[in-house]
Amino acid sequence: MIAKKPLMTEYRPMTQVDIEAGLALCRAAKWNQLERDWQFFLEHSLSGCLVAEEENKVVGTVATISYQDNFGWIGMVLVDPANRRQGIGIRLLNEALNILQDKETIKLDATPSGREVYLKLGFKDEYRLGRMLSSRVSGTGEKTTAKAIQKEDLAELIKFDKKIFGAERKLLLEWMFTGAPEFAFIVKEYGEVAGYCLGRHGFNFNHIGPVVAKRSDIARNLVVAALQNSLGQAVILDVFQHDRDWVLWLESLGFTEQRDFMRMFRGPNRFPGIPKKQFAILGPEFG
Numbered sequence: 001m002i003a004k005k006p007l008m009t010e011y012r013p014m015t016q017v018d019i020e021a022g023l024a025l026c027r028a029a030k031w032n033q034l035e036r037d038w039q040f041f042l043e044h045s046l047s048g049c050l051v052a053e054e055e056n057k058v059v060g061t062v063a064t065i066s067y068q069d070n071f072g073w074i075g076m077v078l079v080d081p082a083n084r085r086q087g088i089g090i091r092l093l094n095e096a097l098n099i100l101q102d103k104e105t106i107k108l109d110a111t112p113s114g115r116e117v118y119l120k121l122g123f124k125d126e127y128r129l130g131r132m133l134s135s136r137v138s139g140t141g142e143k144t145t146a147k148a149i150q151k152e153d154l155a156e157l158i159k160f161d162k163k164i165f166g167a168e169r170k171l172l173l174e175w176m177f178t179g180a181p182e183f184a185f186i187v188k189e190y191g192e193v194a195g196y197c198l199g200r201h202g203f204n205f206n207h208i209g210p211v212v213a214k215r216s217d218i219a220r221n222l223v224v225a226a227l228q229n230s231l232g233q234a235v236i237l238d239v240f241q242h243d244r245d246w247v248l249w250l251e252s253l254g255f256t257e258q259r260d261f262m263r264m265f266r267g268p269n270r271f272p273g274i275p276k277k278q279f280a281i282l283g284p285e286f287g
Contacts, residue, residue, distance in 0.1 A: 166273030
């Protein structure tokens, strides 16, 4: 019997023609991303998006983001189920680390199984996140004073977000606002931003986040407003666990934890932001 020749795997930059394949990998993994998400990565981090290819078929992806000089981010680590356990994921991660080698700190959000891999690559745990899902949102019965975000609010909002997130993410927040203004709300106190939330549409559910606020009552106010525009639909929030009452409130609305993530970092982590003022992240692919 003639031994089957092993397939050669090529690693190269992702292009527009690869988006369809990237979406197919998302569907296979039951991830939520749409074409618009891949477009953002390609438009704003072209050299930081890679694919693994075998016999002209994309079998894996990875994407990176540079948050100025503060830190780099790794996301969208996907491998075709038929090609797993062949070292493709590890190679994609190492390629991403090479792209971000000039960053003193690199971050990512890991699944429990992925965490074991990242620990071996020198990453450390920062804090836990939980994905909360409501398969069908109903009215909360709570009133809200949150106002719809206007374009003129964005500059102040971005400045407010920078200190709390740990880096400026102007392009990303503007992209979020443009894509789903119906989930974009703001609360001001004494004429200044006290909290905001954004959201986006997805294949499986609407995703509310980030939710950034000075206090949990403001975070609740914002989420009530966003949920009013998702009645009868499936919604997720990837939430921080530092405020137990916040999590219990979401549970009282019918949200249950679907999965958990671990925020991890490699390097000195000199720009951790203010986690206690973050109530939900934008998403594990973005931070």
